[in-house]
Amino acid sequence: MEGLWVLVQGIVLGFAIAAPVGPIGLLCIRRTLRYGPLMGFFTGFGAAIADTIYGAIAAFGVSTALAFLRGHETAFQLVGGIFLLVVAVRTFRQQPEAEEREAASAPDSKSWIGGFMTGLSLTLTNPATIMAFIAIFAGFGLGGTLDRVEASTLVLGVFLGASLWWFTLSMGVAAVRHRISDRGLVMLNHCTGVALAGFGLWALGMAATSVVATAGG
Structure with missing residues (x-):
């Protein structure tokens, strides 16, 4: 019963x-609306795998990986911020007609x-993910108290829980997909693009702040 808990x-x-x-989450919603629930789910599933990796690092207390992530946090923020800005611009400029042609010409697997x-x-x-895991594990009293079997069980649970969320979100969005017009999709593209750009600028701002603080120190 303890393992189940x-x-x-x-x-x-x-x-x-x-x-x-x-x-x-924004990309999952948008891609579900344009390409269907499988595309939306797989976008989220990639995040679930990353969450599982970070969850494993936190659960097993891999000090080398933690030190590497903390030591290169600024670089991660810089890369992530630029990546988000690129995705934001592409999303903002995308038109429904072009997306339909793209979906029709590209194999589903790709x-x-x-x-x-x-x-x-x-x-x-996004190194903040692993910091969130560490904080939550500590809040639940799990930090450093698990043996290998329990840690593996916990990581499996993290994978299942994250995957369940992305499945639920993509299926829920797909259920209302037919009610959204092309004009609504254009607005969604614009809003999503602006939001993604905001996340990207925030990440770059955090990276710049870290660089300035390091230079000043």
Whole structure:
């Protein structure tokens, strides 16, 4: 029963980490509306894999990985910010007609892989994710108290919880997909592009602040 409880805790943690609407959530919603639920889900699934990787680092207390992430946080913020700005510009300028031609000309598998890699890359370049895991694990009293089996069970739960969130979101958005007009999709592209640009600028601002602080120190 103790193992089951650890699994449940992991599912709750994975769901809670994935659920707040951020860059990946916006992309999942938009891509579900334009390309269908599988494309939206695989975008989120990439983020779920990244969450699982970071969750494993936190659960197993891999000090070398933690030190590397903390030591290169500015570089991650810089890369992530630039990546977000590129995605933001492409999203803002995309028109529904062009998206339909793109979806029709590209094999589904390539679209799914592209969505997966976008979700994976954006989440892996956000070191705040692992800091969130560490903080939540500490809040739940899990930091450093798990053996290997329990840590593995917790990480499995994180994977299941995060995947469950992205499945729920993509299926929910797909259910109302037919009610949104092309004009509404254009507005969605613009709003998503602006929001993604905001996240990207915030990441670059954090990187610049770190550089200035380091230079001043």
